[in-house]
Amino acid sequence: MNMNTLSYGLLGLLARKESSGYELMLRIQPFWQAKHSQIYPLLARMEEKGLLSSYWVQQSDKPDKKIYAITEDGISKLREWMHQPIAPSVTKDxxxxxxxxxxxxxxxxxxxxxxxxxxxxxxxxxxxxxxxxxxxxxxxxxxxxxxxxxxxxxxxxxxxxxxxxxxxxxxxxxxxxxxxxxxxx
The missing domain is CATH 1.10.287 (Helix Hairpins)
Known part of the structure; x- marks a missing residue:
């Protein structure tokens, strides 16, 4: 899987705490501006590649939510990323x-x-x-x-x-x- 910075950021957040896609969108905002339309396809691809696992949580007052967790392969991929060069910051001000x-x-x-x-x-x-x-x-x-x-x-x-x-x-x-x-x- 070709990983982008947002993918690694999501893995990093999931390495700390399992989360739904919506929770991840909120948690990543201080670091990276990302929308649902970017996050959910990445989560699906990372799950297909075995970097993430997921399970469903039933909710009585809302639709059920899917919770994602990082796998050992995901942790390994995240560790590999730590050794890659860092791209220059993009400024939009x-x-x-x-x-x-x-x-x-x-x-x-x-x-x-x-x-x-x-x-x-x-x-x-x-x-x-x-x-x-x-x-x-x-x-x-x-x-x-x-x-x-x-x-x-x-x-x-x-x-x-x-x-x-x-x-x-x-x-x-x-x-x-x-x-x-x-x-x-």
């Missing part, structure tokens, strides 16, 4: 694109853009702080299953702190310019 064209916007609109983004980053910061608080201190070392979660949540928190600092700096520049422009009128 609408805020940066808009920032590049900020000169076309009124100051008030520009301020709104960065205030809204600041609110988003503030929510994200709370989320990552809660995530970190939920990781037992004894599990924050190499070799622990939670070590990856610990260092990724810390990275995300550091990134969001930098994004907040940047938004504050941009808002300060916009506000100072707005006051200076008002003083010239």
């Amino acid at each position: 609408e805020l940066s694109l808009r920032t590049f064209s900020l000169w076309l916007s009124e100051i008030g609109v520009s301020v709104e853009i960065y205030q809204e983004r600041r609110e988003l980053y503030t929510e994200k910061k709370r989320y990552y702080e809660e995530l970190l608080a939920g990781i037992p201190q004894g599990q924050c070392h190499p070799g622990s299953k939670e070590f990856g979660s610990y260092i990724l949540a810390t990275k995300a928190l550091m990134t969001v702190d930098a994004e907040l600092k940047w938004c504050d700096w941009v808002l300060k520049l916009l506000t100072e310019h707005s006051y200076a422009a008002a003083g010239r009128e």
Whole structure:
């Protein structure tokens, strides 16, 4: 089976915890934007190739759900992936694109853009702080299953702190310019 990054990501999530396709879609979002239409065919192919197994759980108030679990072959495939070169990151950042064209916007609109983004980053910061608080201190070392979660949540928190600092700096520049422009009128 030709594996793509999303396939390996799903295996990695399943190596930690059995999940339904829907649960996997939610769990992978912080790392990789993926839709049902991408995930379910990959799960089916990986199950056909023996990388996953599955079973059905009956639910009384909803349709039955299929739970996937990684197999030993899946674990082996995941270990092989850890030795492959890492592809360069792909960046898609609408805020940066808009920032590049900020000169076309009124100051008030520009301020709104960065205030809204600041609110988003503030929510994200709370989320990552809660995530970190939920990781037992004894599990924050190499070799622990939670070590990856610990260092990724810390990275995300550091990134969001930098994004907040940047938004504050941009808002300060916009506000100072707005006051200076008002003083010239």
